[in-house]
Amino acid sequence: MIGRELREQFPILNQEVNGHPLVYLDNAATSQKPRSVIDAVKRYYEWDNSNVHRGVHTLGSRATDAYEGAREKVARFINAKRTEEIVFTRGTTTAINLVASSYGRTVCQEGDEIVLTPMEHHSNLIPWQQVAKATGATLKYIPLQEDGTISLADVEKTITDRTKIVSVMYVSNVLGVVNPVKEIAEIAHRHEAVMVVDGAQSTPHMRIDVQNLDCDFYTLSGHKMCAPTGIGALYGRKELLNTLEPIEFGGEMIDFVDLYESTWKDAPWRFEGGTPIIAGAVGLAAAIDFLEEVGLENIQQHEHQLAGLAIDKLGAIEGLTIYGPHQGRVGLVTFNLDDIHPHDVATVLDAKGIAVRAGHHCCQPLMRWLNVSSTARASFYLYNTEEDIDRLAQALRETKEYFSDAIG
Amino acid sequence: MQLDDLYRRVIMDHYKKPRNRGTFDADVVTIDLNNPTCGDRISLQLQVNDGIVEAARYTGEGCSISMSSASMMTEAVKGKTLEQALELADRFSAMVKGEDVTFDEYEDIEALSGVCKFPARIKCATLAWNALRKGIEEPI
Numbered sequence: 001m002i003g004r005e006l007r008e009q010f011p012i013l014n015q016e017v018n019g020h021p022l023v024y025l026d027n028a029a030t031s032q033k034p035r036s037v038i039d040a041v042k043r044y045y046e047w048d049n050s051n052v053h054r055g056v057h058t059l060g061s062r063a064t065d066a067y068e069g070a071r072e073k074v075a076r077f078i079n080a081k082r083t084e085e086i087v088f089t090r091g092t093t094t095a096i097n098l099v100a101s102s103y104g105r106t107v108c109q110e111g112d113e114i115v116l117t118p119m120e121h122h123s124n125l126i127p128w129q130q131v132a133k134a135t136g137a138t139l140k141y142i143p144l145q146e147d148g149t150i151s152l153a154d155v156e157k158t159i160t161d162r163t164k165i166v167s168v169m170y171v172s173n174v175l176g177v178v179n180p181v182k183e184i185a186e187i188a189h190r191h192e193a194v195m196v197v198d199g200a201q202s203t204p205h206m207r208i209d210v211q212n213l214d215c216d217f218y219t220l221s222g223h224k225m226c227a228p229t230g231i232g233a234l235y236g237r238k239e240l241l242n243t244l245e246p247i248e249f250g251g252e253m254i255d256f257v258d259l260y261e262s263t264w265k266d267a268p269w270r271f272e273g274g275t276p277i278i279a280g281a282v283g284l285a286a287a288i289d290f291l292e293e294v295g296l297e298n299i300q301q302h303e304h305q306l307a308g309l310a311i312d313k314l315g316a317i318e319g320l321t322i323y324g325p326h327q328g329r330v331g332l333v334t335f336n337l338d339d340i341h342p343h344d345v346a347t348v349l350d351a352k353g354i355a356v357r358a359g360h361h362c363c364q365p366l367m368r369w370l371n372v373s374s375t376a377r378a379s380f381y382l383y384n385t386e387e388d389i390d391r392l393a394q395a396l397r398e399t400k401e402y403f404s405d406a407i408g
Numbered sequence: 409m410q411l412d413d414l415y416r417r418v419i420m421d422h423y424k425k426p427r428n429r430g431t432f433d434a435d436v437v438t439i440d441l442n443n444p445t446c447g448d449r450i451s452l453q454l455q456v457n458d459g460i461v462e463a464a465r466y467t468g469e470g471c472s473i474s475m476s477s478a479s480m481m482t483e484a485v486k487g488k489t490l491e492q493a494l495e496l497a498d499r500f501s502a503m504v505k506g507e508d509v510t511f512d513e514y515e516d517i518e519a520l521s522g523v524c525k526f527p528a529r530i531k532c533a534t535l536a537w538n539a540l541r542k543g544i545e546e547p548i
Contacts, residue, residue, distance in 0.1 A: 341470065343446060343470075351411050359447055373448075
């Protein structure tokens with residue numbers, strides 16, 4: 001039950017865009033939502049809506065149960081040891097900023113090192129730049145191989161005893177590579193550094209087991225995995241999480257408040273000041289149910305097939321350059337077509353009902369490494385089909401023709 | 409949605425054969441502007457004498473819309489007073505928002521009027537004009 005059969009469950013896919021049936025290939029930016037998720041959020045607002053953790057009344061209990069139930073679901077989904085290891089956040093950006101602002105600024109001192117890669121999304125780059133500026137720590141980068149992958153030999157060379165934090169994306173939103181984060185974590189731990197894994201692009205597409213990865217922090221964004229926007233999570237190893245100071249203060253996160261001093265709840269609640277994203281968490285729980293029902297293994301296999309097909313079909317178009325390795329990648333293809341600017345490519349594709357992303361994908365340093373200013377990207381999810389790839393390939397051939405005529 | 413409304417021949421001509429692309433040797437006003445959402449960037453140079461734009465040149469990277477717009481803008485402002493140049497920028501903004509305006513001074517610009525039907529591309533078209541505005545309103 002994947003691909004075509006799933007499409008019916010996504011109401012948004014059943015529409016025409018510019019006179020053509022919509023082909024949605026911008027899933028790495030955000031995924032579409034199945035009816036079950038939309039209904040869960042609607043039902044929450046129609047029946048259970050209330051504030052959590054304070055009301056004595058029935059709705060308050062239901063809302064609290066739904067919210068805390070969602071936390072349990074996330075914990076099981078990524079195989080965290082304990083439910084309290086899951087902090088709800090707005091998404092991956094907020095999650096990484098929390099780790100950087102709280103943990104990073106506390107543990108880093110002048111001369112310490114924070115290790116990243118040049119392929120990181122801006123959200124796993126700028127928070128660490130800010131930590132480095134504030135603490136005097138140094139940023140170090142694991143170099144990329146020619147095909148955009150990371151070699152463990154380079155990881156060994158880059159991480160030292162001065163390294164306090166290693167933060168790497170599991171899956172690249174541009175190159176489609178799957179980074180060896182488990183092995184990197186092992187090397188980081190040997191040097192007593194903590195390992196942060198940006199899971200924004202991995203969690204929607206493959207089975208995640210944070211205990212097996214042995215990372216210290218892991219982040220995810222709900223909206224890329226069929227959940228609503230505005231909800232995500234930070235996983236943190238319990239013993240670490242409870243040493244972190246909150247960065248937002250207010251209601252819900254306190255233990256005891258006096259006029260001049262206050263104390264905090266334990267993690268994760270100390271990081272969730274204010275009324276939390278309750279409906280978002282309910283939607284995320286429904287999204288997890290949906291993904292589990294389809295099966296993460298099935299999703300991964302389906303996308304792997306689509307990526308292979310896309311590489312074959314797009315690679316056959318003369319003048320089309322695909323970035324990143326052609327093997328061992330996830331379901332996205334980043335490319336440029338001749339010297340036609342990706343914005344122009346995306347506009348022509350949009351006129352044919354095909355949604356792709358064009359730009360720097362929040363990876364400006366990686367664009368410079370690739371020696372391009374921007375690229376186009378088609379990214380797949382569980383509802384995409386082989387026909388979508390055919391439509392894309394055909395539309396790209398027409399784009400090429402259109403611009404050779406227009407420029408002519 | 410008609411692609412030909414956007415990609416008119418005159419636009420592609422400016423894209424392929426840009427006018428005033430390059431830099432001045434002399435000391436001139438230089439404005440660097442990015443479109444942070446997409447990575448397009450322009451470096452615009454204005455040679456201004458006695459309140460008159462004598463010449464304008466640009467370098468940069470971007471799509472056919474942003475680069476052709478820069479090419480046209482640098483042609484259009486030549487010989488204009490700073491006030492006239494600002495008025496041109498205002499008129500251009502109005503045009504890409506769908507208002508019915510004309511550019512008798514430099515008719516090529518009117519080819520970009522189709523941008524109003526492609527809201528995602530308005531920022532591309534206005535990049536060079538925003539650089540112009542910045543150069544005049546915030547002299548360095």
